Amino acid sequence: MKAKTTNRPPTVPSLSKRSPKCKSHYFAAIVARLLVVMPALCMDARVARPQSEPPDWTTAVRTQILQHWFQFQKGSNYPVSYIVDFDLDPTGKLIGRPKVVAKSNFSMPPSTTLLEDAVTQAQPFFMLDEKDYGSWKHVTTTFRSGDKDAVDIYAFTKKDILGLTTGMSEADARQVLQAKSCRVSKPDAQIMECVIDANHRFRVRSTANLSPNVVTEINYFFRSGEIGQAMIDSVSAQFRTRRWGPNWILADGVTMSIAIVEDNYRDAPLWELSIIQNSLMNEDRAALDAKARAAFPKPKF
Known part of the structure; x- marks a missing residue:
């Protein structure tokens, strides 16, 4: 069930007696609160991925x-x-x-x-x-x-954040990010970052020792006016699964969490929605260990 929301702007009182500096701060706070009403993960129509038909x-x-x-x-x-x-x-x-x-x-x-x-x-x-x-x-x-x-009890859960999923190749992840018309950078060999605008950005971590390398972690940062249980309920409804403790389980070995990483009274809170697949991280470590062992010669007696 999708929560009903309203985009009706608040009533702005007269500012005729306020100083120019005060007016500027006042309007900045209002605009920031109106930037997003529903969570940003469902607002960006440019990057939404169609979901499969729901079951009976x-x-x-x-x-x-x-x-x-x-x-x-x-x-x-x-x-x-x-x-x-x-x-x-x-x-x-x-x-x-x-x-x-x-x-x-x-x-x-x-x-x-x-x-x-x-x-x-x-x-x-x-x-x-x-x-x-x-x-x-x-x-x-x-x-x-x-x-x-x-049965696959997670067959109908949503597993992507705006088209990005763990397990997809690093090259495919780059294509998805580039399709968002954002600036893609690579500050680290295993990390890609994508800034969509001032209020929406991605950070994607990939393996380093697999062939091909695949995505192990997705972090999506967004601002939203929703807070507390309203945000939790919205995420649960969109991903079609309830939260267990601090995390949602999207598939075997795939977990999702959400947290506020920045809260300024002038802006809507900055949230971080993260999906992690630990099994791929373990595979990457195992591949690294195998490479290290292969560097040593076989024993001769």
């Missing part, structure tokens, strides 16, 4: 629940089925508590607490068309203990 609502709901279902209890690998039943409001949020019933051949049924918590933590559910609310306002579905390993 049942798949969307089940996938989001599976992202939060961790079966820590003993016996979770044995055949167990769970019937899950709950109601949703038009925004995809739960109405009341979910009902979960476990069915198995055990004399003592397994706990349903973890699955109940998963449903609660997964909401609000994304990729649901409000026009079809009559279809998904009541959800009844069945989960089995092996479902989480049988």
Whole structure:
């Protein structure tokens, strides 16, 4: 669900009695606040990448629940089925508590607490068309203990920031940056920077020892008038997954985080949205170690 926003400018009081210097600071503060209302990651139409068609609502709901279902209890690998039943409001949020019933051949049924918590933590559910609310306002579905390993639970999460993804080649990343009509620089052998304008810029880190070298980390800096939970909710909705602690999980080994890196009362806060794929960093280190070992001659006895 996309949050509704308004671009209505604030009322400017009379400044006839203010000094020229005071007027200048006053207008600068207003203009800065009006630069961006929604997060900049969804405002730049020049670089937005079309997303794949969303799945049917049942798949969307089940996938989001599976992202939060961790079966820590003993016996979770044995055949167990769970019937899950709950109601949703038009925004995809739960109405009341979910009902979960476990069915198995055990004399003592397994706990349903973890699955109940998963449903609660997964909401609000994304990729649901409000026009079809009559279809998904009541959800009844069945989960089995092996479902989480049988499907790609991150198949429908957004994994790019304005067209840049981890794992893409360094050459492809450069092309994406150049398409934004920005100044691309390379201050370091592994880093590319791209300044789109005063309020939007990228920093991309790549491997150094793979062939070809690929992107391991993406940092997007942008100013936005949204702060706090409103920003968190906006990011979650756009990437179609809920946050776990300080991070979002976009795929196995791929995490995303966001933080304010500069906050000046005259400007909208400067945010940094980062995607990191640690497995590629590990591959790069392993390749470097292999090169170092190869420099030594083979032993002769």
